[in-house]
Amino acid sequence: MRVLIVGCGYVGLPLGAELVRLGHEVFGVRRSAAGAEELVAAGIKPLVADVSRAEDLAGLPGPFDWVVNTVSSSKGGVEEYREVYLRGTKNLIEWLGTRPPLKFVYTSSTSVYGQVDGSSVKESSPTVPATETGRVLVEVEGLLFAAAREKKLPAVVLRVAGIYGPERGHLFLQYLQDAARMQGKGDRLINMIHREDVVGLIIATLQSGRAGEVYNAVDDEPVTQLTFFRFLAESTGKPMPPVASAEENAARKRGLTQKRVQNRRAKAELGYQFRYPNFRLGYTAELIRLEREGKLNLPEPGD
Template identity: 35%
Template sequence: MTILLAGCGDLGTEAGLRFHALGHRVVGWRRSPSKLPAAIEGVAADLGAPGLPPVPADTTAVVIAVAADSPSEDAYRAAYVDGSAHVLDALERDGVQPGRVLFVSSTAVYGDAGGGWVDEDTPTAPVGYSGRVLLEAEQLIRDRFRGTATTATSLRLGGIYGPGRTRLIDQVRSGSAVVPGDIRYTNRIHRDDAAAAIVHLATMAAGLAPTYLGVDNDPADLGTVLRFLATEMGLPEPPAGDAGPARGGNKRCRNRLLRSTGFAFTYPSFREGYRAVLAGTGVRHP
């Protein structure tokens, strides 16, 4: 059985290593395949352009895990909408019908919920171009496989943190972090748990739902997270003030559907996850 990773950056590579550890052949499409570890068969591919490489005939699952080159609507559309369309065109061209196509999306498709809870049944209401474009890509993929034997599923991830993704840690360390004056909920997932969720959904025996929320168990208030990081690093508590607009909207995402599949988090909350990140960066706890 072959797993095709259409987009094989940091998250895709981590997922690929986990697929390989389970005994799967893993093929990774990316512009610079030489950067991939030996466990992943790297193939040079620009998903933003048509005419992608041949799809292995025995491909059982495709994971579309792309990333935009820049934070602009045009870049997002080129990566997520055009990139996904080109992958689907390649499957059709080569007559390959995988059992599953998993699209890595974002909780940005929900917009702001005023601090309320959202889940897979909550109507989408993106407020920015990122959520709108991702939602368009989700629909594109779903429409292409409607009425076929292929299951199309979107995994809507919260903010990914982990090795190399230390934005909040860096803000606290530099003294630029600001605790919002209001309660501002955030939703996140450690990179390793995000990769594990991709592998779990792509390989589990049971049937898949159209959508899953990929967030940890604790949609914590941003101020709580910042104060925790300061304490862990032995630094002063960040000041309260104007923290600017909320990234991704103020909402609390439920992961109940993902957990109902038997998925278990290595880092069920930001506390376990950030402690592991801090240990990896060599930061000494007081």
């Protein structure tokens, strides 16, 4: 297949590398030529375009069989979300409308689920996020579902949980730097997925995802902060993190959700088998990697 990856970052780059390994011809878009060698080294043909500028897309060397949108606003505010996700998606739908690919995959986020009651959340659950950025993503999904219904674009949405893996995983990195804090009793739920499984799920979706459908991209086991930190403390020999102060808790509370995101549909319909079905397996691999690379400074036994 001739594949276009729009946004070749933490997920897009290894996705491209894997697709090249599988024998596909892969093009990767970034906003600037900086870092193009990285793409070339992975066998990806680098392209420069800003998805929020329609004229940039018009210059890309289409048509493509598969298109994946993995651009990210890099934690920007609402305005950046609107530019990168909303305007970017409108531009892509418009541009691809004349020559639609066989499949279009967009990596949305589990932040579209605003549930705060600890309930199990599946793809048919309501998407009523409390945050403005979450609402932008709901709007983006709506554009893609409409495009799929109107047969303009065979779009599929993946709602991706918190991604971890090499150099990523916010709580884990904070914990290693002794900067983590437990919120309250530690009963806050974390939903996550290893980067390798995001890549695997995107490829499974390109191959067999149904147009207009949505799949949660999350591992098997939503976990509380307490269980997560206990696992890290047992694995590393470091102490449990201190409990956050009332002020720290108050600052973090806005827009926080409490939910258990389910992955049954992705496993049943895409036939996907997780490489890291839970955080224990994924983070054990990550700890071993850091240890091997001499990047893990753990206390000696008995310290």
